[in-house]
Structures are given as structure tokens and as C-alpha cells.
Amino acid sequence: MIPKVLHFIWFGGRDFPALETRCIESWKRYLPDYEIKRWDETNYTSDDPGFAKAFAKKQWAFCADYARLDILAKHGGVYLDTDVELVKSFDPFLGHECFVGMESEQYMGCAIIGAQPGNEFMAKCLDEVRTSLVKDFIPMPKIFQYVYENNRFPSLKVYPRDYFYPYNPFAYPIKNLMFSDLTENTHAIHHWNYSWRPSVPERIVAKLKRVLSKNKFIK
Numbered sequence: 001m002i003p004k005v006l007h008f009i010w011f012g013g014r015d016f017p018a019l020e021t022r023c024i025e026s027w028k029r030y031l032p033d034y035e036i037k038r039w040d041e042t043n044y045t046s047d048d049p050g051f052a053k054a055f056a057k058k059q060w061a062f063c064a065d066y067a068r069l070d071i072l073a074k075h076g077g078v079y080l081d082t083d084v085e086l087v088k089s090f091d092p093f094l095g096h097e098c099f100v101g102m103e104s105e106q107y108m109g110c111a112i113i114g115a116q117p118g119n120e121f122m123a124k125c126l127d128e129v130r131t132s133l134v135k136d137f138i139p140m141p142k143i144f145q146y147v148y149e150n151n152r153f154p155s156l157k158v159y160p161r162d163y164f165y166p167y168n169p170f171a172y173p174i175k176n177l178m179f180s181d182l183t184e185n186t187h188a189i190h191h192w193n194y195s196w197r198p199s200v201p202e203r204i205v206a207k208l209k210r211v212l213s214k215n216k217f218i219k
Helices: 018-030 049-056 060-075 120-134 140-151 200-213
Strands: 005-009 035-039 077-080 084-086 098-101 112-115 156-159 188-190
Touching: 005 060, 018 035, 018 084, 049 060, 049 120, 060 077, 060 112, 060 120, 112 120, 120 140
Parallel strands: 005 035, 005 077, 098 156
Antiparallel strands: 077 112, 084 188, 098 112
């Protein structure tokens, strides 16, 4: 069973915006018997060189990518981005060894991840993120998809988009209304707040690195 622990990461010491505060309140409302564990500079660190480099540069998005997989691989539980609103209990998913959801037709999302301690998929993705931190800063959904397609994991449950990502303003030619695609399957809504999003110059540099390196994640 996946432990009843909700993990979230908040590097940088900023105050919580209103959206994040309300989302965390929804966790308490729908999962009252789950422990909520905050990870930040005071209780999380890693000796990984790539993490240390990203941390020194205050590249919090990349630090959070590494930390969420490391934490789940070691402790198990459910990781949630702070802009994830719950609308139903997650209890039905705890019997899986690992679960994620599709955020688009092409990629799995990484804002909601559940795993038992020592899960193989988490460990393999963490290995790829370690390489990514040193080289190209590959977005996590691409890493998830690459690892899944090149290894296959029978223990991994991948849910359709409407379970966790019913609203994706970047997946369609026009933006959908936020609640237009909710279904009876919907348990969470990712609000795409991008609180960890790198600056424009950082995103340009990362994109150039990926293109010039001709890395395996680019199709």
C-alpha cells in the first residue's frame, strides 16, 4: 500500500500565494487522515552534484524535480504540487505500487505522483533526472514518458487525463474554461500556476542546451 502521506516541496522561503493556500486546504478537507509533510531547505538536502548546483543557483523548479522523486523513492506516499486542488479522496489509488496521470495526449504529468517506498519506476526516473540536472535540464514529463516507453513497468498505473489534469490550457489551440472538462472520474485539478517556473532567460538557455546536445529526449 502507498502510505497516507502527502508530500509537498517549498524551496525559496516565499510566502504561500492565495491559490496554493486554498489548494492545501482542499487536501485537508478530502484527506483528513493523511499526514501532510512539507519539505524545504530546513529538512531536505542531497549530496547529488546536479542538485547542489541547481540549489546554489536557486533553480527551484529543478531542485523540486529531483527532490520529489528522491522523497517518494525513500519514503513513499503521494507527492502533490502546491497548485493541485483535490475534489475527491485519493484512497482508491493507494493499492497501486505507483500511479500517475496523463497531463496531455503525449505526456504523463508530474504534479501528482503516488508510490510505495523503493518503487522501481521512481528509482529509474530519479537516475534520469540526475543526468538531466548535470546536462540539459529536461522537463520531467519527458523523462517520465521516456523511462516508461523504454522500460515498461507493469506495476505503474497511468490514469487518463480527466482524473488529475482535466484542465490544461497549454494542450489545445484555445484555452478551455477551467471546469469544463471535469468528469465523474476527476479527483484533482492541476491549476498550472507555475510558481517554480524558471525565468525566460533560464528557459531559453535550457532549450538551447537540449537542442545542441541532440539528447535522447528530443524527438
